Amino acid sequence: MEDRLSRVFAALADPLRRDMVARLATDDATVNELAEPYDVSLQAVSKHIKVLEDAGLVRRSRQAQRRPVHLEAEVFDLMTAWIERYRRQVEQRYQRLDELLADEAPGSTGTSEGAAS
C-alpha cells in the first residue's frame, strides 16, 4: 500500500503526466494522440504512460492494435472531483456576482453600500 501511494504521488508529481491524466478524463487516447500536443518523442511519451500504468492510474487495452490508453475508473472519478473543485470556485465567484446584482437591482431593498449611483 505504502509503495503504491508513493508511486501514485511520484506519477502525479510530473506536470506532463498530470496533463495526460486530465486529458484521459475526457476520453481514451492512443499514444500517438497523447503525444500530439507535446514537443517530445513518442518514446518519452510511452515512458510517461508506463509510469502512470505502473502506478495503477491508467491501463492499456490489449484487444485491438489501436491499444488506447484508458483512465482507471476510480482515477476518473478523482479527476472529475478535481474539475468539480474548480467549477465550485467559479460558481462561488458568480454567487457573489448574484448578490451584487440583487443588491443593486432597481427597487431592491438590499444593502448597496452606496455603491450603486
Added chain:
Amino acid sequence: MSTTTRETSIESVRDLPMVRITREFDAPPERVFDAHVDVEKVRRWLGPRNLTMTVQRWDAETGGGYRYTHTDADGEYRFYGSFHEVRPSERIVQTFTFEGFPDGVCLETLTLTALDGGRTRLVGTSLFESFEARDAMLASGMEVGVNEGYEQLDELLTAG
C-alpha cells in the same frame, strides 16, 4: 421544476486548449456587463472572500488594460492583461496573465446574451496556449490534492 440552469457549467473542450464556462444571471446584460467593467463592483465579486483585491490599473475599454493583486496570509498573487475589446452589454475580450507564470497568456472572451424575463446568459471561454497549460489550470485542484489532501487518494487506494 425550473427549466433554467443557474449553476455554473464548465466544459473542457476536446479539440482546443480551451475551457468554456456557462452561467445565467437574474439581471439584464447591461447590468452584468456593468459588474464586469465598473472596478468598484468587480472588486466586490471577483476575488475569493479570504483575499484582498487591490487594483493598480483598470481601463475597461477597447485597447485598455488592467493590473491587480490578490493578497492573503500567504502572500501576493499579481495578474495583468489587456482589454482587447469592450463592447457594451455584449462582449469583452481580454488577455490574462498570472505573474507567477509570466510566459503564459490566456485569451478570454466573455459573451452576454439577453434571455427572457430580463435575464442573461454568460458564456466565457478561456483559450490557453497549450493543452498542458489548460490542464495545469484545471488540475490546480489536483496539485492541492497531491500536496495536502491524501484522503481521496487513500480512499481510492484502499478501495483498489
